Amino acid sequence: MSAPSAESGAKTSPGGPGDPGRVAAAGLSLSPFRGLRYVPERVGTLAAVTSPPYDVVDPHRRLGLETADPHNVVRLILPRPEPEDTGGRSDRDTRYRHAARLFKKWQREGVLAPDPQPALYVYEQRARDDGPSGELLQRGLIGALAVSGREGGVVLPHEDVMPRPVADRVGLMRTTRANLEPLLLTYRGSGGASGVIERTVQREPLLTTTTSDGTHHRLWAVTDPAELAEVTRDLATCRALIADGHHRWEMYLRLQREHRHLPFSPWDRGMVLLVDTARYPLRVRAIHRVLYRLPLEQALAALEDGGWTLRELSGPLEQALAALTEAKADGGNAFLLTAGDSVYHLLTGPDDAMLDATVPKDRPEEWRRLDATVLHSTLLEHVWRVPDGPDDIGYLHAAAAAEREAARTGGTAVLLHPVDEGVVRRLAEQGVTMPRKSTSFGPKPASGLVLRSLELG
Template sequence: MSTPDAGLALHPFRALRPTVDASRLGQLLCPPYDVIDDAERTALLEADPDNAVALILPSDEGEAEGRDRYQVAAHQLQAARQRGLYATDADPALYVYELTDGRATTRGLIGAVELRDPADNVILPHENTMAGPVADRLALMIATESNLEPIYLVYDGGGAASDAVAQVRPEDAIAQTTTPDGITHRLWALTDPEHLAVIGADLRGRRALIADGHHRYATYRELQELWDTERGPGPWDRGLALLVDSSSYGPQVHAIHRVVVGIGLPALLDRTDGWCATIEVADPEAGLQLAGQTSGFAAVLADAQRTVLLADNHAKLAEASVEAGGVPALAELDVTVLHRTLVGTVWAIPDDVDHVGYAHSVTEALAEAARTGGTAVLLRPTPVAAVAAVAAAGGRMPRKSTLFTPKPASGLVMRLFADEAGPAGH
């Protein structure tokens, strides 16, 4: 592999961007691939067949013609470029990207981040990953030879990079649109070499936390290892990333809930007996509100008929979650106690996606529990400081532990490896 810079390095690149006007641009953007279900994918493509979801979640319709869905995405991307839907910017840039919903604003820098081993303590993951999503994203990156959507990094800011983000002027924006969800997106390009050098120097002594995109970052590193061996150093030694100063534009962290498939609430409560307190509550909202006032581990179990709060009043679950030589802060998190102790020991359920699913909202969790004859497990969000503490100590939270919002839109800025000349874009 190539030798990376000493610290955090976010490099300018020539972005591939839509050439359409503001009204259509909003119809071309979509959320990241891992929060889009089949119904939303269909709705996005019905609104505009060129929506970026066709690239990041390609169809398998081309298999009848001998192309897998990743080749379909590569073909669609090439065809869209040929007909002028996308064009590559003339000059390398770091891009200031802003999202606002009218109440809160997030703004950061999009660039090509130098990939680092977690042991370097520069880019810090905080969640475990699963092999399936990494294999899926790797096949897509190989077929398209590109990064189609950015990962989301946060860091403690202040300094030249933060100043650059704060000082852009509205009239200088190179793209602006509002998506159907009501979020306004704006983009600026920073191209002055001296300005970019100052930003680079500011970031070099810093480190960043992966807020969103653990599987894509793991994919970046797998592709780097594969192609550095086959081809030598190249643009794959970097990956598309949005870097946000959490001290100025800190994201919100939400819980990702669980669904125990095929086991109803009464059966789970029977298995939980003797481990912790169980408190009947009126509904999931009341349960989560009470959980927020509870010290130690707390989680809400719910189905269509009942809602029960689990409270680890005597720390029996938490004590069983401590691993010898492990990160102490990790054992204190609700999601760790759930997976280490409740799922595997107390409930005796295999800890895989077939038995313990994921839901990004209470409504989704309850609906999936009803569909599968199971139970929704509703969690409190993990505080950002706790996530950062676990990552800094080298710990890994269970997969799908945190939901950072707002998420950067896919389709606004893409990165083609062919658009970066020379090894690693130099």
């Protein structure tokens, strides 16, 4: 049999569903755990204590989540510093300490309570959709996945990571000793795990809630040994692609290395949501850039050489994005530039000479032609000379938010078109990572429905 791909893998004999130790397997090993969940009677509503993943929560939304309920999980995943505990400690350290104290306090007070026995959790999301069916349905399994490194690993990253967010997540998890939100991973199985999921959703769920965006969430526990074994057999033939959570996966790897001296370590596993995309395809969206210190006039003036073509478009935003989609259909690279004034500039190009001069040649041609590659290697580094740091580049998931941020800062928003999922998989299987923040897979799991404390085993 050939080497396993991101969609399938060689049959192996991983540790059983309850094995807490290290697993040397060619496939995925997903273990049950005793999930910590909010006690409905101790909070306003379950919806009021959930949050989107930490990296898509902007400051305005963060404040709204904090005021929705005093126990909203955003207080754990994006904690504030403790004002009474700042002497001699960094702001970051006090934030982590505050999150750890809240986490323990909420358990002591019965706001968060552990489930009686370890389980894998079936998680379902339903939302309205603009596709043919009018509805988006996603189902997957939440469990504790065996952590493996990049070399010969069964979890494939497709994007580079930034040191600062990794260090931030490492500090938070190290201090709280918890997995506070699941990563989103995709795989393609032979049907065993999907069969368990489809049977489970016929039962009464542990919880049901509808978040403010209109998404319906349901959660079930799978504890039957036969069903757990069925999931284990299926996943043992698979590898996974990281859809969302590259920085947190790097966090898992780093913390596992820190605890190598422990013979049986809870740090050897990390909480994930696994979705079989053969059954439930994810949506891939672009992540846009805002160049805080580059005014639009300066950005446009620097595009005289290199075979670039500019076309000015009037709004609205949806119409400009449709023009971007049309330009991508013709092949080549295309970007929308705006200062947030409802005027857009469709940028296409560059020519082959500019690509050869600015884009590394030691990668596959498919990687060299990515919009994100050309943006970072050619435009940011060579044409605009924008430093690669948080003070100069912002990453936003919504085009409208990027446009507003450009208007607020006097900078330039660069709006991108989504990358096809097939391209992402092909590059990941070759061990080639895309520029960071190249894609946004979704729908993303809500944070706060189930948490994993490493102290519960």
